[in-house]
Amino acid sequence: METLGTRIARLRRQKKLSQQGLADLCGWDKGQARIGNYERDIREPNIADLRLLASALGVSLMNLIEGNTDSTSGPSPHEIIPNAADYAFIPQYSAQGAAGNGYWNDHVFIKGNLVFKRDWLARMSLREQNLHAIYARGQSMEPTISDGDDVLVDESQIEPHDGRIYLIRRYEGELIIKRIIRGITGGWIIRSDNDDKRTYPDQPINEKEIESLEIIARVVWHGGPL
Structure with missing residues (x-):
């Protein structure tokens, strides 16, 4: 089962970002350890942090919290x-x-x-x-x-x-x-x-x-x- 931490790590890698690069996008100076703690599920981000992470990772807040979204097939x-x-x-x-x-x-x-x-x-x-x-x-x-x-x-x-x-x-x-x-x-x-x-x-x-x-x-x- 994908946890919130492993989801953050997966999305970060998809964006080809380092942990420090993601922290920089969130405006967290020297935030690599913070990202690392989130990705290892040692620390859980609060709602303000989740919104910053979602914006930096280019996904909606619901997508970040809930997981992958797979489009259904069929006509638009x-x-x-x-x-x-x-x-x-x-x-x-x-x-x-x-x-x-x-x-x-x-x-x-x-x-x-x-x-x-x-x-x-x-x-x-x-x-x-x-x-x-x-x-x-x-x-x-x-x-x-x-x-x-x-x-x-x-x-x-x-x-x-x-x-x-x-x-x-x-x-x-x-x-x-x-x-x-x-x-x-x-x-x-x-x-x-x-x-x-x-x-x-x-x-x-x-x-x-x-x-x-x-x-x-x-x-x-x-x-x-x-």
Whole structure:
């Protein structure tokens, strides 16, 4: 199984970069040891480091976190949809974000595309290069998001805002889909929409914890805008 560290090393070699060369692209002075620790899985990069690494390696953040993406065969969407210039073709990844307990994604590939009108994306202030589609798994976000739903995520929206739904990476590496709520008396709450709070309890976190929370993207659509 390819770990995050071995993935960073593979992508670096594909770019024909030394560890110091990659560190330089990330703006890390004398960062060769830092890259080495990441590649040997001795140290895990935080979300800010992951974004720098993804940019330097020329891949999306989701690709870096989740692994290789292999395109499916068949005709291009532009070959089967008329007036294709009016549409954005958003890659549909096999990755799953858990609306419940965390979900591991050991290998990810592109299963196809979701098609959105460009004028709708513009009205929603969404840029297609920031968007990916994945699958939701579990019942914790019902009735808002159901098990098996396609969800569209925007990697550019990583700041927590009260009431929004986010794709979050846990410390252990799993991906979860949860709503973030501003607490009445301060702090924040990671919340499931399911009313069964015995099974899906709220998780209060303080201001320090919200700053270190690895928000990967905001969920912006699931068959309708969010």
